[in-house]
Every structure is written in structure tokens, then in C-alpha cells.
Amino acid sequence: xxxxxxxxxxxxxxxxxxxxxxxxxxxxxxxxxxxxxxxxxxxxxxxxxxxxxxxxxxxxxxxxxxxxxxxxxxxxxxxxxxxxxxxxxxxxxxxxxxxxxxxxxxxxxxxxxxxxxxxxxxxxxxxxxxxxxxxxxxxxxxxxxxxxxxxxxxxxxxxxxxxxxxxxxxxxxxxxxxxxxxxxxxxxxxxxxxxxxxxxxxxxxxxxxxxxxxxxxxxxxxxxxxxxxxxxxxxxxxxxxxxxxxxxxxxxxxxxxxxxxxxxxxxxxxxxxxxxxxxxxxxxxxxxxxxxxxxxxxxxxxxxxxxxxxxxxxxxxxxxxxxxxxxxxxxxxxxxxxxxxxxxxxxxxxxxxxxxxxxxxxxxxxxxxxxxxxxxxxxxxxxxxxxxxxxxxxxxxxxxxxxx
Ligand code: HSE
Numbered sequence: 001x002x003x004x005x006x007x008x009x010x011x012x013x014x015x016x017x018x019x020x021x022x023x024x025x026x027x028x029x030x031x032x033x034x035x036x037x038x039x040x041x042x043x044x045x046x047x048x049x050x051x052x053x054x055x056x057x058x059x060x061x062x063x064x065x066x067x068x069x070x071x072x073x074x075x076x077x078x079x080x081x082x083x084x085x086x087x088x089x090x091x092x093x094x095x096x097x098x099x100x101x102x103x104x105x106x107x108x109x110x111x112x113x114x115x116x117x118x119x120x121x122x123x124x125x126x127x128x129x130x131x132x133x134x135x136x137x138x139x140x141x142x143x144x145x146x147x148x149x150x151x152x153x154x155x156x157x158x159x160x161x162x163x164x165x166x167x168x169x170x171x172x173x174x175x176x177x178x179x180x181x182x183x184x185x186x187x188x189x190x191x192x193x194x195x196x197x198x199x200x201x202x203x204x205x206x207x208x209x210x211x212x213x214x215x216x217x218x219x220x221x222x223x224x225x226x227x228x229x230x231x232x233x234x235x236x237x238x239x240x241x242x243x244x245x246x247x248x249x250x251x252x253x254x255x256x257x258x259x260x261x262x263x264x265x266x267x268x269x270x271x272x273x274x275x276x277x278x279x280x281x282x283x284x285x286x287x288x289x290x291x292x293x294x295x296x297x298x299x300x301x302x303x304x305x306x307x308x309x310x311x312x313x314x315x316x317x318x319x320x321x322x323x324x325x326x327x328x329x330x331x332x333x334x335x336x337x338x339x340x341x342x343x344x345x346x347x348x349x350x351x352x353x354x355x356x357x358x359x360x361x362x363x364x365x366x367x368x369x370x371x372x373x374x375x376x377x378x379x380x381x382x383x384x385x386x387x388x389x390x391x392x393x394x395x396x397x398x399x400x401x402x403x404x
Contacts (some may be wrong), residue, residue, distance in 0.1 A: 130300025144283025
């Protein structure tokens with residue numbers, strides 16, 4: 001029997017206990033021994049919940065118990081998670097986490113401590129929720145030069161955008177539903193402003209290229225400016241709008257960004273709706289590989305966490321090699337990246353001529369539902385040129401990058 005401890009009894013922590021109980025026999029068989037939750041750490045009490053029997057409020061109970069071999073950190077946030085995780089690793093306990101803030105900020109250091117101590121630091125659930133993506137990047141797609149990763153990496157925003165697109169639903173109501181379903185972060189700004197997807201693409205990129213991509217270097221935009229009018233235009237174009245985290249290798253240089261994109265029907269990511277995430281990886285020899293599944297929620301996330309626990313137990317005494325050096329990953333200048341842009345500008349005298357003078361040849365789009373503005377798609381231009389050109393207009397209703 002192997003004893004584990006769970007730090008945090010929130011949505012994911014209670015899900016971990018549920019998965020281990022529900023799939024007891026299967027999980028134990030795959031781990032090669034019985035997995036027993038000896039402690040759950042939480043500041044709160046849970047009267048009437050069987051967790052009470054193993055609940056502790058003192059982290060030192062876990063740290064100082066030599067019988068605890070694997071610690072599951074599902075508290076979220078950088079602190080105190082970082083301090084607890086580091087102490088556990090230094091004490092020779094493997095750690096499994098779903099915490100993308102922790103992994104994006106301290107992944108290389110924690111991996112190094114795990115390696116030095118012949119234990120494991122595993123974080124499958126930190127990107128893509130229940131979808132296996134970290135392990136495939138680390139141990140399956142290893143023969144390829146990865147030329148691109150593009151993913152719907154945030155369940156909450158995908159849920160919101162899907163409802164806005166299909167039902168014309170209003171933003172605040174849908175965000176509330178996502179929170180009730182346990183998809184949204186405690187502070188949903190991290191979802192809707194793109195910070196969550198930013199950390200996830202930084203983690204995946206670091207694993208794919210073996211060096212550290214600091215998430216603060218990833219250009220990040222969220223979905224708060226997207227309106228129902230944008231979806232009407234998207235429909236006219238046979239497209240939809242998704243929040244994507246993207247890393248592209250162009251002429252040997254890497255570019256990473258998070259932004260809403262208009263996707264055509266032909267994109268494999270077009271039909272990924274609701275809380276589902278999808279990640280498209282392109283390798284120079286394997287070509288396209290697609291990963292799809294639930295990107296958030298109690299049981300799907302707990303599934304990924306428990307699969308890491310199984311791996312940690314199976315590899316007791318052996319470090320699973322994960323290459324993510326502290327050395328910074330060299331990135332191209334985002335301002336030099338080129339994209340096409342869908343733009344909406346209030347109409348007025350001479351605006352059409354001005355648009356053509358500033359942006360050159362553009363494709364105008366009009367829909368009966370929206371008047372008083374001119375909408376168009378630019379040719380491919382650099383991010384720098386687009387930012388400069390935009391400023392030549394008094395007001396821009398919205399601008400969205402176009403992936404076609
Ligand atoms: N808030 C996150 C999301 C949870 O919506 O994707 C899973 O990381």
C-alpha cells in the first residue's frame with residue numbers, strides 16, 4: 001500500500017478522492033499497489049463529509065510523515081502551493097499538481113529538485129484538464145521538430161463563446177453558469193482576460209522545446225471585447241470565434257500568443273464547443289496530431305491528476321525524464337508576426353477611402369443586422385503595422401485576428 005496526501009479539498013481535491021474511491025480496483029491494479037489517501041489538507045472543516053476522518057489543518061502532519069510518498073497539490077495559486085510543493089520534493093515525496101500558475105512559474109526548478117531526489121513532479125492536469133497532452137509531448141511526439149501548437153486551452157471561455165455564438169446569450173449570465181459548474185477560476189479574470197490560457201501555452205511550449213518560456217513574455221488578449229455582432233459577422237464568413245493559445249515556428253523562430261481568433265469551418269478546432277478543449281500539434285514528420293476532451297471540471301481534471309498519481313507510484317525510485325531547462329526559450333518578436341485582421345470601424349465621411357489608404361486592399365463585409373460601421377478583413381500585415389494603422393482612426397469597434 002502507498003500513502004498519499006491531498007493538499008486542498010476544493011473542486012479538484014474532492015474529485016481526486018471521488019475518482020480514487022469510485023475506480024478503486026482499476027486504479028490500484030494499474031498502480032501495482034493500493035493507493036490510500038492518508039491526509040487531506042484544508043483550512044476549512046467539512047462537517048458530515050467522510051473526509052473529516054483524514055482532514056488536517058497542519059501541513060507539517062504531511063511533511064513530517066515518512067509514510068506519505070506522493071503529495072497531490074490541488075490548492076491553486078502560487079503561494080502557499082510553491083512553498084508546500086518544494087518542501088515535499090526536498091523531503092523525497094513525489095508531487096502531482098493541477099496548478100498551472102505554479103507549474104508555469106516554477107516548473108523547471110521543481111522538475112530539477114525531483115530529478116535530484118529520484119522522485120517525480122508531474123502536472124498532466126495543468127494544461128487541457130482531462131486531456132492527456134503533457135505526457136504525449138514529453139514522451140510520445142519525441143521524434144518530431146514541433147512546428148506549431150494551437151489550442152483552445154480554457155474551458156470557461158470556450159463555454160462562454162459557444163453560448164454567445166449558439167444562443168446569443170449574454171456574457172455575465174454564461175460566466176455565472178461556468179462558475180456554478182466549477183469550470184471558472186476563483187478569480188474569473190484569469191479565464192476571460194486570457195491569463196489561464198497564457199500559462200497553459202507557456203507550459204506546453206516549454207515541454208515541446210525543452211527550455212523555459214516565461215508566461216509573462218506571451219502576448220495575451222482575452223475575450224472581454226467580443227460581442228454578439230462579432231459572431232454575426234463570423235457566421236456570414238462561415239467562421240466562428242475561439243480563444244486560442246498558439247505557438248508557431250516560422251523560419252526557425254518561435255512566436256507565442258493568446259488571442260481570440262476567427263476560425264474557418266475547415267479548422268480542426270472549429271467544432272470544439274462548450275467546456276471542451278482541443279489542442280492541435282504539428283510536427284515536421286508526424287504532421288497534425290489532435291487532442292480533444294474536457295478542459296475543466298471536477299472529474300475530468302481529477303482523472304488527469306489520478307493518472308499522474310498512478311505514474312508516480314509506478315515509478316517510485318525512478319525519475320521520469322522531463323526536459324524543461326531553466327534556460328530561457330529564445331522567442332521571435334511578436335511585433336514581427338503577420339496576421340490578417342477582421343476590423344470594425346464606425347462609418348463616416350471618407351472612412352471607406354481612409355481604410356483603403358491606410359490598410360491597402362481589404363475585403364469589406366456587410367450584414368443587415370449591423371449598421372453605422374464598416375467591417376473589413378485586411379491582407380496579412382505585421383502586428384506592429386496593425387497597431388500603428390489602428391491608431392490612425394478615432395475609434396475601432398473591434399479587431400480580431402483571422403485564421404484564413
Ligand atoms: N478555469 C480553467 C478553465 C480550469 O476554464 O479551463 C481548468 O484549468
